[in-house]
Amino acid sequence: MFDLAQINVWGTIAAAFATFALGAVWFSPVLFMKSWSESLAKNPKDMGSPVVAMGLTLVTTIVTAFALALLFQAGDIDTTGRGLLAGAIVGLGIAATSSLSDALFVGQVKRWWVIQVGFRIVGFIVMGAIIGASAPESHLRAMERKMEKAGVALPVPGTDSSSHAKDSVAQKP
Numbered sequence: 195m196f197d198l199a200q201i202n203v204w205g206t207i208a209a210a211f212a213t214f215a216l217g218a219v220w221f222s223p224v225l226f227m228k229s230w231s232e233s234l235a236k237n238p239k240d241m242g243s244p245v246v247a248m249g250l251t252l253v254t255t256i257v258t259a260f261a262l263a264l265l266f267q268a269g270d271i272d273t274t275g276r277g278l279l280a281g282a283i284v285g286l287g288i289a290a291t292s293s294l295s296d297a298l299f300v301g302q303v304k305r306w307w308v309i310q311v312g313f314r315i316v317g318f319i320v321m322g323a324i325i326g327a328s329a330p331e332s333h334l335r336a337m338e339r340k341m342e343k344a345g346v347a348l349p350v351p352g353t354d355s356s357s358h359a360k361d362s363v364a365q366k367p
Contacts, residue, residue: 205328277326285318
């Protein structure tokens with residue numbers, strides 16, 4: 195079950211704004227604007243209102259950040275490192291692969307897709323790192339810390355502690 199209290203709202207909004215800012219730089223003349231617009235065979239001035247596009251992009255980026263924060267909360271992802279890794283998995287394993295499938299069906303696997311998906315991957319990594327870093331300590335991690343402090347041995351995943359008892363009983367005559 196999702197626990198909305200385990201989501202840092204301000205950290206999630208910061209992650210959305212950081213990703214939005216990354217997009218502003220990514221698609222600017224400093225980085226990929228010229229190459230991106232050439233791959234579409236369009237002049238940036240012919241692509242509609244940038245104000246509307248940027249406003250809606252900010253809204254969708256905030257929604258994406260909160261969806262990622264919910265997944266992180268459900269998966270006990272509450273550190274920068276775990277956030278980076280999970281962001282990379284979402285970027286590569288979900289965003290890149292699903293958009294490649296779409297691009298293949300419409301014949302758009304070109305420089306455009308590489309620039310777009312590159313932004314999505316880096317964006318999810320940035321978003322994941324910030325959301326992970328700002329997440330409150332998960333209930334599971336807090337319980338583990340309290341058990342260790344109390345001197346209670348935690349079971350090691352992948353081991354069967356009961357097998358040692360069975361072996362010693364089996365060896366008795």
